[in-house]
Amino acid sequence: MITINKKDYKIIDVHTHLPWQDEYKTIKEKEQCLIDELKKNKIDSAVLIADSLSESCIGNNQECFDVVKRNANLKMVYGFTPLERFDEQLTELHEMLEKKEVIGVKLYPGHEDFCMNDSRLDKVFKLCIKFDVPVVIHTEWNWDYYPQYSHPFFISQIAEKYKDLRIVCAHIWIPRSIESIKQTIKHDNIFYDMSSFAFDDEYKKLYPKATFITYEKAIEILEEIISKNPDKIMFGSDFGTLKIDAHIEIVSRLNISELNLSKLLFKNAQKIYRI
Ligand SMILES: [Zn+2]
Numbered sequence: 615m616i617t618i619n620k621k622d623y624k625i626i627d628v629h630t631h632l633p634w635q636d637e638y639k640t641i642k643e644k645e646q647c648l649i650d651e652l653k654k655n656k657i658d659s660a661v662l663i664a665d666s667l668s669e670s671c672i673g674n675n676q677e678c679f680d681v682v683k684r685n686a687n688l689k690m691v692y693g694f695t696p697l698e699r700f701d702e703q704l705t706e707l708h709e710m711l712e713k714k715e716v717i718g719v720k721l722y723p724g725h726e727d728f729c730m731n732d733s734r735l736d737k738v739f740k741l742c743i744k745f746d747v748p749v750v751i752h753t754e755w756n757w758d759y760y761p762q763y764s765h766p767f768f769i770s771q772i773a774e775k776y777k778d779l780r781i782v783c784a785h786i787w788i789p790r791s792i793e794s795i796k797q798t799i800k801h802d803n804i805f806y807d808m809s810s811f812a813f814d815d816e817y818k819k820l821y822p823k824a825t826f827i828t829y830e831k832a833i834e835i836l837e838e839i840i841s842k843n844p845d846k847i848m849f850g851s852d853f854g855t856l857k858i859d860a861h862i863e864i865v866s867r868l869n870i871s872e873l874n875l876s877k878l879l880f881k882n883a884q885k886i887y888r889i
Pocket residue numbers: 629631663852
């Protein structure tokens with residue numbers, strides 16, 4: 615068990631969204647909620663990930679960019695979909711990368727109906743390499759019927775083909791993290807964020823049928839990953855849906871060295887996102 619002494623550590627949350635809940639009616643209200651939450655949890659800076667859809671309760675690219683512009687402690691990841699407005703998005707993304715307005719690109723396979731071996735994505739990977747930013751991929755294995763569009767096999771293929779591309783696997787295929795890590799860890803350009811490892815009681819009430827891991831299991835998985843690969847994993851919460859304090863609680867219960875804690879909380883994020 616470690617105590618997080620804020621004098622010794624910075625905390626960067628690399629995976630946040632604007633909250634989607636109905637009580638926040640406007641983007642301004644969603645922004646305020648996120649900012650308050652970061653402050654409450656003493657988060658120094660956060661990566662705000664935009665949705666790829668033009669109509670979204672977590673904010674589209676333009677809406678999230680407006681939020682990031684108003685808050686110096688936020689950086690933005692661009693949400694991209696290969697399913698619509700392809701050239702339009704590519705042009706917009708190119709411009710934003712050129713102006714350093716975004717620090718990464720997020721893809722949502724599984725939430726959206728495309729697979730990571732889709733050749734349309736090559737253009738996105740090439741842009742990421744050109745501008746030296748990571749591609750962030752939604753990975754989960756939660757449901758038997760959930761399409762395995764971001765299966766570790768596809769991610770390994772991309773890592774092999776594009777050795778200069780940094781790939782961040784968000785959620786580490788929870789709950790099948792250990793087996794997925796085994797299939798991807800040998801690639802130097804694959805990284806992970808621990809967002810959505812803490813399923814709090816409020817969330818469980820909302821989705822009673824979902825099979826989520828316990829805090830104990832999350833701690834066991836994280837300790838196993840960090841002990842072998844301390845440079846590959848970053849702190850993230852998936853705020854908007856899940857809670858930052860619950861993720862901090864899990865981190866505070868990890869049996870890891872101070873050096874590895876600092877890597878998890880901010881040093882790896884600084885390297886991987888170049889921030
Ligand atoms: Zn997310």
